Amino acid sequence: MTSESLSSTRKPGTAFGLFADRSQIVLIGILAALCIAISLAAPQFYSEANVIAILRQCALVLIVAAGMTMLLICGEVDLSVGASLAFVGCIGMDVINRTGSLTLGVLAALAFAGTVGLFNGIVATRLRVNSLIGTIATMMMLQGGVFLYTREAVQNHHHLPSFTGLGAGYIGPLPIPVIIAAIVFVVAFVALRYTTFGRYLYAVGASENAARLSGLRAERLKLIAFVVTGLLVGVAGMILASLMNAGQPTAGRGFELTVIAAVILGGTSLSGGRGTLIGTLLGVLVLKVIDNGIIILRWNQDLQMVVPGIVIILATWLDIVRRRADAR
Amino acid sequence: MPQSLDAAHPVPPPAPAAAMLKALFRRSEIPLLISLLVVIAFFSIASDTFLTTRNIANVLGQSALAMTAGIGVAIVFISGEVDVSVGSLVAAVAIPLIVVMNATESLFLGIAAALALGLVVGAVNGYLSAYLGINSLIVTLGTLFILRGGVYLYTGQTAIPDEAMLESFFQIGNGRLLGLLPYPALIAFVLLLAFAYVMRHRPFGRQVYAVGGNPEVARLAGYSVKRVKFACFIISGLLATVAGIMLASRLGSAVHVAGLGFEFQVVAAVVLGGVSLSGGIGSLFGMALGVLILSFLSNGLGMLALATEWQLVVTGGIIIAAVAFDEFKRRRI
Amino acid sequence: MHAELVQERGGAHTGAAIEMHGIGKRFPGVIALEEVDLVLARGKVHALMGENGAGKSTLIKIMAGVYGRDAGSINIGGREVALRNPREALAEGIKVVFQEIALISEFTVAENIFLERHPVGRAGSIDWKKIRAESAALFERIGFDVDPAARTGDLPVSQQQMVEIARALAHEARIVVMDEPTSSLTPNEVALLFKVIRRLTDLGIAVLYVTHKLDEVFEIADTVTVLRDGRHISTRPIGEHTHDTLIQDMIGRRIDNLFPRSRGHAKGDIALSVKGVSTDAKLDDVSFEVRAGEVLGFFGLMGAGRTELAKAIVGFDPIRAGTIEVAGRPLKPHDTRTGAGLGIGLLTEDRKGEGLMLELSVQQNMSLAALGAFSRAGFVDETREKAAVQGFVDRFRVRTPSLNQLIKNLSGGNQQKVLLARWLMRGLKVIVVDEPTRGIDVGAKSEIFALLDRLANEGLAVVMMTSEMPELLGLSDRIAVMAEGRITAVFDRDAATQENILNAAIA
């Protein structure tokens, strides 16, 4: 773990991007070890059906985690994504029922989710409420609000094949949610790694004052990150609604913690300025493989709470150890 | 000179009235106290069953859990760290409590076992956060999950009933002083006073403020930042245990689903009480007022027969408004 | 009380208070200290000087127990001491007054004085009465006029610095280290500081005085040690030094003129026009103009409003009234983006808080403001970015092992060069520099000075906020003096003297 070389400090080019960042090697190792161990005990792990099931589960988390990574990098967090996910599905389904149009449903869902993101952003940047607290409050309001909106699950009336396809469909061998997630991932990756927007997010997270003095509109950048996260929740919410064939007001409980856990596991710092999307991808995969493995191995499902808890603490600690070694 | 000692400013300046007013207003307690009175006044008018001795005593008893755990969480916040593991801890400590009591018929041994678990969890949180330097939000989120999962695994997702049926244990959570004031309220109040004293008048309390306010300065002043933070996590673990014991008594069992979401309640109250997430700022009395505001709000909205969904919306809105106000005030005054 | 204690313990006011031999310290890729010796005598003032990155701060941080040493021995009273952490250093009687304020801003002044150890009464409760009484007595003794009950964060920076210094007296210190203590003090306070130092030496306390200000060294020091590149260069009684020899030791060559001025007086069009700017916090109807190629110096005592003015005119802070125009185009207040777009930028006095992004690299820090120029359709052209950054690193002689080095590992002077480059890369019309040489030693100071001079010569308008008279008089074409948020006088370069500037500042 020790290295004397200077090149171990992060390079701006490769620092927040390319594949062999050392923190990610740990994660790749964990992931590989998990896959090997699980598949030895249960060969069905590698069955096509299971791999697709894992990927589809990853897709939902990854879509939102891409936004959350941006938020954490610029020093903010959004705990309302789980509650918003449920609300979005209900609204999207409702609009589809009323209009018979998938497009209008998706647009309504995105508009709503984007507005939630905007609200969170305004609370955090204009009212200066710490986003950890502000978004907990938004979470409460959304959890209450969704039941004011609908008392029961919004059923699918029109059975539009395109709507069903959103969650359960395939293009070639790949499930549509996985393809959507891949697109989101690539766009977010490029945005963070190669654009000024991405570089500015890192700068704002590293020092908001310095970024502002350098002519960046820190508040607006954060606002954008909130809205992007919101919109991605909209996308995920519609996929989930399609998968469940209904808008479920009770969905999404604990989803925010899964997403944040994955992002943190991927090496993104809670204090801002540091993190990568590749790390987030690995974090999502590790968590979902653990979840899946526990079921495949028929272990007690209560371990689905225990194991991720341990893994996150352990991974964060390993990251600290590695960075200390680098600094020596 | 009057000996009124505020948490952050133990020696208020002997200043003219305007500055005095400003200093008073800078303390979060005053606006909070006003808010609490407004809440109470509102519900007293809106509901005829709200302002009764019995109901007020009840609410004080109900708020005791959050207040007791809130003391510990507030202290951890003031030291510049976060503890969200209390939600699972209140459920976890009930297991050794009930199991040992069932086996030994001794309340004392049961409480000792519970405190031992609380101590261990606090120490683990503290060691991982303070000594290994892992972000405490991650650590305590991790232990939140691990403990809850552990409770489910141990109990097989059922509750463990209290079979010893000790009257003393029943009284802890359900008894009332003079038939009126619930014991939990009394316990929480005594703990609040004790820790408020520690935070204001003991060197340790001042070290906690200094460590949270500016860890580098605290280190240069010769404090062991790690040790102070470690101690804060242990205090939080022990106080959450006390809350867990009171809850177990009210439930007459170790309930595996107890305390789900309790961490949100406590953190919301602590933040509402003006304790800053960034450390070094806030007082335990502020925290206590935050707890009372939320408790009276929940009780009052219930009296108005407002559904859960409205309660959630209202509470969420109030939290945002309160924290925004606090921030506004901090910047302007 | 305290005085007697020290005297009893100190005994004779002679002999070594601390002996450090062969001290070595490495950081990743940098040897910060190698074979450094330093011996402090009781009751004497020992000045420690050296260029940027010479190793002064590392040495005093080792003394304070903040860093461990990799090699060498430290003896106090004939005993070898470990100094593993600040607590051990304090226990050995070493008290360090750092340049960065080390006070808890939420606490009262009195409590900060006793921060190291709260006096307790019976039952272990803090004795607040004693804290108040003793700090009041202490302030009275040294003639420092501040309310011990005031909240520390409410005091101006200079008074906070004085509280820090006074704190050194409240403890049973045998060795007091002061790191650039005058960098934010007013002249009156500097006099007060020297009084405090003399009191300390009278008590037999050894004082290590770290500074860049030559005048101060000649005024207060008995002995001077110079470090260069982490090595010990010389230790001599002050009597053996002249300004020139001292500078020569520090930078290894002779400098005839610290602040060489290459410019003529050619001035261009109005680059910045500020009219009637007022803010809620401080500024009161401030108006001035600066032309291209001109340096307008701002002088003022601490709290006069220079920093506030700097932040307002670049659009960082909101203003209540007034207009700001850059090259004839109005700047939208409280919006740094349009400010930067119009070509005005601020080199902040608070490098750590507002300038640097400590966790990011030299390259990321330097190219931030100019990133737009290296990008097409929002995508960054990293080849061009890197070339530009390398260009500035070479031109400014930034000492860094690579462009990927985290900026927090660079010395203050090099960090300042990176921040200056951040703006120059973008291309400005007006640069506002706030205490541009704060915490930077002579060598780097003159480099930055020369840079500013050259930039003005190339047609940049420079607004310079400074509290250093030589800098002000050396570089400015005109000098504006501020007091209590207003401009009280404006002098042409030829009309300005130290006396009339100070008079206007006190008014």
Add this chain to the structure above:
Amino acid sequence: MRKLLKTTLAASVALGALAGTALAQNTPKKIGYVVNYATHEWYQNVIKGMRDRGQQLGIEIEVKDANLDVAKQVSFAEDFMAQGVDVLIITPVNEEGVAPLIRRAKADNMPLVLEGNPVKGMTTMVAICDYDTGYHAGVAAGKYAKEHLGGTAKVMNVGLPLLSATVLRSQGFMDGIKTEIADATMVHDLDGGGNPDRALEVSSAALAQNADINIIYGINDNSSLGGLQAWKAAGKSQDGLLVVGTGGEGLAFINAMQNEPSYKIEAAMFPEKVGFTAVDAAVKVFNGEEVPEHIVSPTAPMLGEDWKKFYSVEGTTRSVNWDGINGVQAPDKCMKTAADLKQ
């Protein structure tokens, strides 16, 4: 429309008849109900049943929602006692967790009726028989499997080990199905959290591991639908699959039975009837009448179009066909209760 009218008419007649008997007694003025989870459709329908019955009898029903928080539940019960309601009805979040509350209610002479789960020291409880519900659905599923699935039964249980009631349902289902198909097996026993998305997620993994699953049992509608959606998302055909849901509280199962070829059986638990019965029990307890410890509210498996006997749907509103529901016979005793789980 005509059918709806008829149903409503029948319902009011039925209500009136029952009300007649009840009115002969003293009626409490106000009943306080601490529900464990009011935002859940099941409890919304329980409350609806209570309010309907309360209106008939001129009783005010006030509801407080513990929202799955045991501590809040105790607090709300306290609040009701302080407020002075005449009878307290509680659906325990956890049956052990309200034992001290019952003690305190007794000390306060507060009549108390429990809904859902039995608690030590209680006077009476109104509840369905969870085990029986699962059992009869299991028997029906066994018969269906014999006829349509070639006599094999590989069951994926989308369960909820958190609650004894839901564990009983799953047990009952397996015991019931074994009466028809002796070698029926539970291939996977999952914790679906009772949530649709969690159920979907865990089912996906289980379905991937066991391709031979042909029956999905859900302890509530969210669970069975989550399981079915996982099946569909895996791209499998619904031929040869049977989905059995439990609860029948909302529109979701009706929607599924109409549109999903595999969703053939729903174990209906008639929440409205539970609320209705609970209010009647409360009146009896208030009058100090003798009541059985367990008042059973009926349940029945609904196959295919059976649901139309009990419910009618107009747009997005579901109305109760009291005729149908009151026609369902409830057993006097449950085959198995939570107490049996502990042995």
